Amino acid sequence: MPASPAAGTRTLAQKLWDSHVIPAAHRGEAEPDLLYVDLHLVHEVTSPQAFEGLRMAGRRVRRPDLTVATMDHNVPTRGGARAADELSRKQMEALAENCRREGIPLHQIGSRRQGIVHVIGPELGLTQPGMVIVCGDSHTSTHGAFGALAFGIGTSEVELVLATQCLPQRRPRDLAVNVEGSLPIGVTAKDIALGLIGKAGTSGGVGHLVEYRGEAVRDLSMEGRMTLCNMSIEWGAKAGMVAPDDTTFNYLERRPHAPKGPAWETALDYWRSLPTEPGHVFDEEIQLDAGSLVPFVTWGTNPGQVVPITGRVPAPGSDTDARALRYMDLSPGTAIADITIDRVFIGSCTNARLEDLRAAARVIQGRRVHPKVRALVVPGSTTVKRAAEDEGLDLVFKTAGFEWRSAGCSMCLGMNPDILAPGERCASTSNRNFEGRQGSGGRTHLMSPPMAAAAAVTGHLVDVRELV
Amino acid sequence: MEPVSLVSGRMAPLDRADVDTDQIIPKQFLKRIERTGYGPFLFFDWRQAPDFELNRPEFAGASVLVAGANFGCGSSREHATWALRDSGFAAVIAPSFGDIFRANCYKTGILAVYLPAGQVRHLIDLASEEPSAVIQVDLEAQEIRGEGFVYRFEIDPFVRECLLQGLDEIGLVERHGSAISDYESRRMGWLPAVR
Numbered sequence: 001m002p003a004s005p006a007a008g009t010r011t012l013a014q015k016l017w018d019s020h021v022i023p024a025a026h027r028g029e030a031e032p033d034l035l036y037v038d039l040h041l042v043h044e045v046t047s048p049q050a051f052e053g054l055r056m057a058g059r060r061v062r063r064p065d066l067t068v069a070t071m072d073h074n075v076p077t078r079g080g081a082r083a084a085d086e087l088s089r090k091q092m093e094a095l096a097e098n099c100r101r102e103g104i105p106l107h108q109i110g111s112r113r114q115g116i117v118h119v120i121g122p123e124l125g126l127t128q129p130g131m132v133i134v135c136g137d138s139h140t141s142t143h144g145a146f147g148a149l150a151f152g153i154g155t156s157e158v159e160l161v162l163a164t165q166c167l168p169q170r171r172p173r174d175l176a177v178n179v180e181g182s183l184p185i186g187v188t189a190k191d192i193a194l195g196l197i198g199k200a201g202t203s204g205g206v207g208h209l210v211e212y213r214g215e216a217v218r219d220l221s222m223e224g225r226m227t228l229c230n231m232s233i234e235w236g237a238k239a240g241m242v243a244p245d246d247t248t249f250n251y252l253e254r255r256p257h258a259p260k261g262p263a264w265e266t267a268l269d270y271w272r273s274l275p276t277e278p279g280h281v282f283d284e285e286i287q288l289d290a291g292s293l294v295p296f297v298t299w300g301t302n303p304g305q306v307v308p309i310t311g312r313v314p315a316p317g318s319d320t321d322a323r324a325l326r327y328m329d330l331s332p333g334t335a336i337a338d339i340t341i342d343r344v345f346i347g348s349c350t351n352a353r354l355e356d357l358r359a360a361a362r363v364i365q366g367r368r369v370h371p372k373v374r375a376l377v378v379p380g381s382t383t384v385k386r387a388a389e390d391e392g393l394d395l396v397f398k399t400a401g402f403e404w405r406s407a408g409c410s411m412c413l414g415m416n417p418d419i420l421a422p423g424e425r426c427a428s429t430s431n432r433n434f435e436g437r438q439g440s441g442g443r444t445h446l447m448s449p450p451m452a453a454a455a456a457v458t459g460h461l462v463d464v465r466e467l468v
Numbered sequence: 469m470e471p472v473s474l475v476s477g478r479m480a481p482l483d484r485a486d487v488d489t490d491q492i493i494p495k496q497f498l499k500r501i502e503r504t505g506y507g508p509f510l511f512f513d514w515r516q517a518p519d520f521e522l523n524r525p526e527f528a529g530a531s532v533l534v535a536g537a538n539f540g541c542g543s544s545r546e547h548a549t550w551a552l553r554d555s556g557f558a559a560v561i562a563p564s565f566g567d568i569f570r571a572n573c574y575k576t577g578i579l580a581v582y583l584p585a586g587q588v589r590h591l592i593d594l595a596s597e598e599p600s601a602v603i604q605v606d607l608e609a610q611e612i613r614g615e616g617f618v619y620r621f622e623i624d625p626f627v628r629e630c631l632l633q634g635l636d637e638i639g640l641v642e643r644h645g646s647a648i649s650d651y652e653s654r655r656m657g658w659l660p661a662v663r
């Protein structure tokens with residue numbers, strides 16, 4: 001047993017949990033807690049069977065006013081809905097029809113606020129501290145950046161939440177990740193995530209609600225915190241979160257769905273009561289020294305197979321490593337910076353917010369994409385795209401030779417036409433380097449937006465700190 | 469859901485760790501709006517390699533998949549468990565699972581059972597050396613039995629009850645309708661609503 005917590009103190013996660021448990025005296029001993037869901041985000045790929053299930057059972061959506069839908073996973077990033085294949089179009093039509101029937105607001109392709117579900121929630125001010133948020137997508141952990149309890153669910157659970165607005169859950173254990181010190185220049189939230197997964201392993205977070213803490217986390221912008229929380233699922237955590245503070249409140253104030261007037265003050269008081277109380281001892285803790293972090297790059301086929309950009313492809317330590325090396329067509333001992341690339345993808349719910357595009361543009365400014373590289377920027381939302389264009393970032397990218405696309409998940413998972421050809425190697429700001437993830441036979445190296453930008457202009461993996 | 473209490477059958481060994489749901493069913497097969505018919509797409513990319521373990525004819529018709537640690541990590545796609553079910557797998561045994569995948573297994577009526585790594589190793593070796601070996605995954609008794617061994621396993625008692633009785637979880641939650649309404653009436657007024 002871990003040391004007992006300071007008497008009566010609670011974690012952020014515990015407070016979020018306790019405030020969402022539906023009290024019901026008649027629930028059986030063996031039954032898990034029943035959690036109330038404040039916001040249910042829905043997209044076209046994991047929802048059609050859930051709506052169909054409701055229909056077959058004669059059920060309706062209990063709280064369409066707490067449900068928001070968007071089209072993101074399979075939308076084409078150029079040419080609009082007409083450019084989609086027939087099956088994708090059918091899925092989008094099914095979502096539109098289901099939303100129409102149930103009165104669920106939908107941000108469909110071509111509309112002003114469409115975008116990746118985990119980008120638009122925060123952008124609209126729908127994601128707020130203290131909430132429980134679920135979505136049929138594993139990267140729902142992104143919303144934890146606001147001090148919300150947010151996690152991904154399967155399609156049957158989507159159906160359950162549509163019908164009841166609740167979810168039976170057992171409370172996971174608490175785990176603190178303390179990132180003390182300051183990040184060196186050229187090191188980003190993405191590098192905290194990759195460095196952490198490299199250290200903790202791909203299943204190190206399973207069964208835990210993770211709270212990211214410490215000076216380096218406090219110093220992150222909301223965009224950076226979202227990147228960090230986004231990757232929680234990549235080491236198996238149930239959810240990842242950051243305590244709300246002034247950075248959170250400044251981001252939220254005046255967002256379309258944020259509380260207004262006196263309600264804002266009431267909400268602020270509540271949000272300020274949420275952070276973990278001082279002296280609390282977590283079930284488990286992981287320490288990370290921010291000052292020792294460097295830009296990281298994955299070399300293998302899971303996000304734990306990661307090395308510093310200054311490092312070399314490691315000798316295989318397991319069958320999994322050996323298989324990954326074969327798939328990635330890499331030899332142990334090769335300098336990471338000697339690996340040439342064919343494609344660059346700047347996008348995804350991990351790293352396609354305005355700050356990410358700015359960071360990449362700073363590296364690209366005045367440079368050209370390497371002649372052998374095809375590079376793509378896919379803003380996380382239509383709002384991000386517009387804001388980037390307002391400050392001329394699109395011109396920076398286009399002048400350098402990047403393709404400037406419309407919002408969607410795009411090449412993060414390749415459900416739309418943006419995919420790698422077999423054997424192509426990609427520097428990607430997304431979250432998963434799984435085999436075939438970006439296209440069957442494609443090879444993915446995960447990294448931060450500035451690192452991907454640096455790879456685009458040099459044609460190989462490179463330490464961005466050499467370019468700035 | 470149909471009740472599930474006992475799975476009896478042959479094993480298919482997949483001696484790999486960190487098998488993600490992108491491998492179990494690649495993304496190009498997530499575009500269908502049906503809940504069934506995913507069997508042909510199970511491990512689609514891996515199956516293109518002639519030496520892929522599960523292509524061996526002796527594993528055709530196996531109903532228990534035995535795999536390495538962290539099986540089903542990654543994406544939340546329930547299509548992964550639908551593909552397993554549609555391919556005839558009624559149980560999956562591994563030292564550990566991705567959380568969302570494991571929950572999806574239970575919703576699909578698949579017994580996802582975790583055992584200590586040493587016992588999983590024994591089952592993988594047994595299946596590889598003696599593909600005709602039959603085991604029982606007994607949810608009622610919480611035991612895995614084969615010739616000469618009995619392995620006890622743990623499972624969430626609520627999940628076990630739901631599976632054994634084939635309970636409709638939505639129906640179970642709906643029984644708490646008035647408690648849910650009470651909770652709703654006390655929610656803070658400034659929480660966002662989208663209409």
